[in-house]
Amino acid sequence: MALSAKHHRMTDVPAGPVTLSDRRTQRGWTVDLAPFRLAAFPVTEELYAEVTGGRTTGPAPRGGLPVTGVSWLEAIRFCNAFSVRAGATPVYTLDGEDVTYDRSADGYRLPTEAEWEHACRAGTTGPHYGTLDAIAWYRDNSGERVHPVGGKQPNAWGLYDMLGNAWDWCWDLYDPQVYGSYRVLRGGGWFDEHWSLRASARRRSHPSFQVDDVGFRVARSA
Template identity: 35%
Template sequence: MRPPQFEKSILFLLMLLLSLLAAQTSAGKNKTITNKLGMTFVLIPAGKFVMGSPETEPGRDWNEMLHTVTISKSFYMQETEVTQGQWNALVEENPSAFKDCGAACPMDTVSWNQCMQFISFLNQYEKTTKYRLPTEAEWEYACRAGTATAFYGGNMTEDGCTPVDPVLDAIAWYCGNSGYKNPPDVLRPHPVKTKEPNAWGLYDMHGNVQEWCLDFCKWREIWSFKGRTGVITSTYKNNIVDPLSKTGDHRVFRGGAWHQPPGFLRSANRGYYKPVAKRNSLGFRIVKEL
């Protein structure tokens, strides 16, 4: 039997090799790009990560099983959520419930269908077909940026809105800090890029607004004796490559929002709505394929 130290050494070398391969794949690519609409994108290197959450993580749901996922291709991800200013530049009607928040605030109250239409407009404007929503796996991979904790800033220390979770307070707008008083009163979204980014330079991956993903999903285990509800896909399989769920009449969202407690903002947390749903806490960010 090999000693535990041997196994740890092999794992470390494997992760180091994957990182070097990812770096080589991304060599020569610009780390950030900005399009004609003023949207900035960050290069996310291809790689492998463990998706989901351990059973010991506070706030964990039943459908967050740990499994290894390979993201085989590098891609660009928008450094912020799509803002009202960016939306207004392409779409005449602004459906935001927080127009007074301003052009730097995240777009909200948009359905999955409306997001797809915006992306279609953007592709036409840029004369490309490279823009799309991120897959659920790409979103979590980009959010974690190499971390395995509840948030990219660390583990959760508070499960409610008060007292304020110090880790989450530094990186996200949520129910503990999104008002104008202490304790907060009028909860609302805030301008993007006003909290600390993750290691890959992405802002507001936790909180501010929830973010639509490309994946379809089901929401109930019809044949299960447990009758559980939640995001249900066939993509949570070990050693899966570039997963994308295309089955179900709901759509996945990630990230949590300005009015929610910490458990809903975790990197592994999964949510779902119908594609026509609109919420004042629901927005999106987009990716651009290489």
């Protein structure tokens, strides 16, 4: 089995409610989610290169590492290319930096922020789904570098690296009234302190920015 094939396994995530919060507005709200599927691992450098024919960082794909330095727009394009490769209908239509989301399409996509947090928690209610050193690469144990996916314990639903190693892009706008087109990042990365690695922690970045601790994983509607 090719390494990239091993690492694009999809996991069934059950329906359920999740409560989100916004620090600026001090607002909380609950989202009722339908079942969906989420990749057990972040997209690796190998898989990204296989699907797109290109690279975002470095001279060649490196053994099992999550692809990083990939913008939100590049992640969107990957999802469409991966959908076509799988014989599925692409979810996104791009017009420059304007992206339209077809919720009836059956292809690969980025998780919504609510889906990401629901999947990360896997039925837990605390900041982490396990002991942090056992489940995540972060500043205290990473050696200040990214690590191959799947090296830490998964959560109860079989999802790896939901916290630590590399942040995940989500579909949602972060706070359009203040930050315009900036998109949500979740999960924390290899250089972050422990307080950034929480199921509820949020970060933001411009959809065209490439950051060395940011990657993504794919979702698919059930």
